[in-house]
Amino acid sequence: MNAGMKALLIENLKKLKLSTMLRELEGVIRQANQESLSYEEFLLNLSEAEVQTRQENGRKRRLQEAKFPILKPMETFDFDAAPGLDVRLMKELANCDYVKKSRNIIFAGKSGAGKTHLSTALGMEACKQGIRSRFVTGCGLANELIE
Secondary structure, three states: OOOHHHHHHHHHHHHOOHHHHHHHHHHHHHHHHHHOOOHHHHHHHHHHHHHHHHHHHHHHHHHHHHHHOOOHHHOOOOOOOOOOOOOOHHHHOOHHHHHHHHOOOOOOOOOOOOOHHHHHHHHHHHHHHOOOOOOHHHHHHHHHHOO
């Protein structure tokens, strides 16, 4: 690629706000030359880097916007300490089908039962799947409804 074309490509990537493609351009050009990649393979490698970065940034943004008190994934929940909890139901809820069906989940129980952990874990799963989530305590919800 000659210098003029490269400068134009860089300018276009900036205008289109394809920052990851811009950042990865040199490395992908080098890889394309070393491995004799086709134009399609070159473009695919460059665009995949952009897509992955945007997906990761979106996931991070959704986790931050959800305002979880602490990030606690489902894998760290001690199901043995909660014998009355339906493990199969919790794993089913982790698929987030309830969101697609426009259903809500409310956890109720004694202090220390794992409500915060489980609600955070389900919210984190939703964020991973591209679904916006929001954590709110019962008290916080009541205050919002009053306002």
